[in-house]
Amino acid sequence: MFLKNCWYVAALNHELIDGRLLGRTLLGERVLLFRGESGTVFALNDRCPHRGALLSRGRLEGDGVRCMYHGIKYDGSGKCVQIPGQDMIPPKLRVPGYPVVERSPFVWVWMGEAAQADPALIVDLPYLHDPQWKGIPAYLHYDANYLLIVDNLSDFSHLAFVHTQTLGGSEEYAFVTKPTVIERQERGFRVERWHLDSDPPPFHQKVIRDKTAKVDRRNIATMLVPGIFTMETLFAPAGQGAQAGNVAAAKEYRNCQFMTPETERTTHFFWSYLNNFEGEDTTISRSLLGSLIEGFMEDKAIIERQQRTLEEDPGFQMLAILADAPLAHFRRVLGKLIDAEQAGAPSQSSGTRPTTATG
């Protein structure tokens, strides 16, 4: 059961170059994404209504697509425009389409009622279109329900144990730091956590000159429905009073991650990790991309195994600890929205602009 009346990241826009017909399952539905010859991006159900062949194995023609089984052609809205050898086109022969919006580097899709698909509801992350911030957007596939990834991102104590040698840096992080602020929001939460006078974690060490000087580290994370995670990370020289506001000489990161359900048990995971101290080339971005992939693979091993454990024993009840408060809040919020949507109530989303961490 997914929240349908909201925007999901469906693709990275570079995936749609060269007329590629990209078939991708989203929320359990097969979707065809393509950029028509006019430059516009379209999203259609990826199934020819005639005999069920995949349109993503068809042929791009203008702003439309031709099924390469019996040659039936559809335009970008899904309307059938040609049946070889037959003049009359039955009105029922059409492919469902989905509202789609390109906001570089992402392509967003709306899987619910098209009438509610207001592009203003797409979360606005200014650093994605600010030349000061550099990064390389990327993708991973997870064999796990998207909420297990949301859970993972909701408690940073896992940095200490899962990512000791990559993103975390030491087990101390779990023992000596706690969230200083947990803010429950209407559509998610915001968490702030400081780690003072600590060694820089490995991923950060790789991209700075002085690899031994102690740092004060601040993470401010937000999670928004349906599965949008953002984090502002700051490393300031230790001892200069960063927590009191003196962040001169700090190095900062901006991180956005998007969990889009593929099916109930698999997830598309998109992200971009940006920095504001990139040099002339892409060395730092590329180092960070490598470090993030290294760290995410550590999460992936645990989370995919969790998925199997839950499937093996659907009766298993997890037991919460104090650190689970944010994730419990998020699941409650999301559950209410899904219930309301299923009950046919007007979408909670229309008119309510989501709060972002950077807003």
Next chain:
Amino acid sequence: MFLKNCWYVAALNHELIDGRLLGRTLLGERVLLFRGESGTVFALNDRCPHRGALLSRGRLEGDGVRCMYHGIKYDGSGKCVQIPGQDMIPPKLRVPGYPVVERSPFVWVWMGEAAQADPALIVDLPYLHDPQWKGIPAYLHYDANYLLIVDNLSDFSHLAFVHTQTLGGSEEYAFVTKPTVIERQERGFRVERWHLDSDPPPFHQKVIRDKTAKVDRRNIATMLVPGIFTMETLFAPAGQGAQAGNVAAAKEYRNCQFMTPETERTTHFFWSYLNNFEGEDTTISRSLLGSLIEGFMEDKAIIERQQRTLEEDPGFQMLAILADAPLAHFRRVLGKLIDAEQAGAPSQSSGTRPTTATG
């Protein structure tokens, strides 16, 4: 749900050389096929009734087979004839057998009531035993229900798009030609389609000298229950009035294809594609075999993907176009026969000789 009281192709007879015990699932049942030492072909259920070991992993002995788990031996009718270490043979200890008929190059089996298994009901295709016609019979396995292959063969407009570079030759075939005759039959249909003044398709070009002269192409196809497809193909020099009956200098092919359900979602696909202009050696037959496999692999990719699409969404309703009339008729005819058989009515097949395209 399959039609059981009819003949299906179970194997190519060369598969049963050298005493091979061939285990093959037919209509969901495991069947053992073998040629006994007398030369006779037998078909038994491929499961020892003692502990369920596969008889196809047993040992051929005379016209019988010995299970190589505990050594129990059965004759070609399935009767138990020896239990090592035990004198009395329980009458219930027997293996069900199936009527089987060898008609080179095929072996036919009857999976329904043995009493109704009249060999005269086996479709007679004269070119299979006429030395004028040459070909190499072959086999492919499909991960798809057999009716999806029947569908594929029921509308030749797919030649234009699926087989443009192999069996079809051009997309024009779908746009400028239509079936000139569609004949609905009691147990199937017959379709005739002409394509005049066209380039010879790639598979034909490979085996003729003049690769550029235009041809008039005629396909006459029939489909018969349970899944027997035959096609007569003629290529005559364009402009000499082939459609009016002048087929001098024509080159002809005879094609028979047999779709035998393995399970509800997989199929055994047997065929032979014959020509009447083979030279001294088998060059032309071998070229045609290669071309047919190339074309069938194109079908297979689409049809197996269709199977997955249908399994993913059992509620999907295909929408018919005009070209689907023959396949709709075939499904109706087959459905009625299966219903009658399930209801226990006398088989429609006994006494009714199937009409063949060449008859």
Next chain:
Amino acid sequence: MFLKNCWYVAALNHELIDGRLLGRTLLGERVLLFRGESGTVFALNDRCPHRGALLSRGRLEGDGVRCMYHGIKYDGSGKCVQIPGQDMIPPKLRVPGYPVVERSPFVWVWMGEAAQADPALIVDLPYLHDPQWKGIPAYLHYDANYLLIVDNLSDFSHLAFVHTQTLGGSEEYAFVTKPTVIERQERGFRVERWHLDSDPPPFHQKVIRDKTAKVDRRNIATMLVPGIFTMETLFAPAGQGAQAGNVAAAKEYRNCQFMTPETERTTHFFWSYLNNFEGEDTTISRSLLGSLIEGFMEDKAIIERQQRTLEEDPGFQMLAILADAPLAHFRRVLGKLIDAEQAGAPSQSSGTRPTTATG
């Protein structure tokens, strides 16, 4: 449905060297087995009750284990002893433990009610701790229900057909020998079978000097619930009256095999095959290990195929022959014990010391 109130072999004790956290599914439950730093062996449910991460991917610490997702630590009894960043430990946060006993070379576990787990109920096989007997314990995994392996071991006529070239030696074994004694026991059966004046079977030939002299072969096998097979094998020179008790110059083997259900359709298979004529080195043990694996792979091919056959057609009813009397008795005995256990009756096992073949 398994018998739970009894001891099962869970591992070979050499599997727990070097602090290995061994995750193994037993009777459908994921179990973590490990040797703590004190030397004691522990068995815990292999799932952190917090978020379901595998403890076998955690870290050994003393006689406990730390989950490496969020760092929660448990002692060897399953009690939570640390939550990073949280002082209060919720009493419900604990991991179920299982009684476990090490009896070299095996580790035994009790999957039922801990209060009934009396180590005195573990079958005592004196040759396992008698320096006169040498062997190399080993393990195989089966994709089959454990009772199909029990069945296999309950009728030795299969030696003649499955193992002709390895453990059996000739098909004659099935035709000229029969069990001389079948003793039905409260928790299993005992079978004795002689094969007089026969060629030594291949596995025995390999480890003796005179490979052609005829032998009298005696097998005494016992099967005990839940799936414990033992066999004493004797090869005496033929013609000296072994059956009357003259077993001078005989060579003997002791064989114990343990079938532990992994799931309803898979099995852990442990064994040790010992001899009393080993020389200075391990040549004979190693030869026998190789021969046994060769023979077991022959069984495995048949038994795993049987499993698939039963899954394909759950309605299939096997038909018994006379040689199936022991296996039928065993299934009856085991079925009664499981029924009693399910009905909540006091375990039949407590207080009843299992009879062993060597006792």
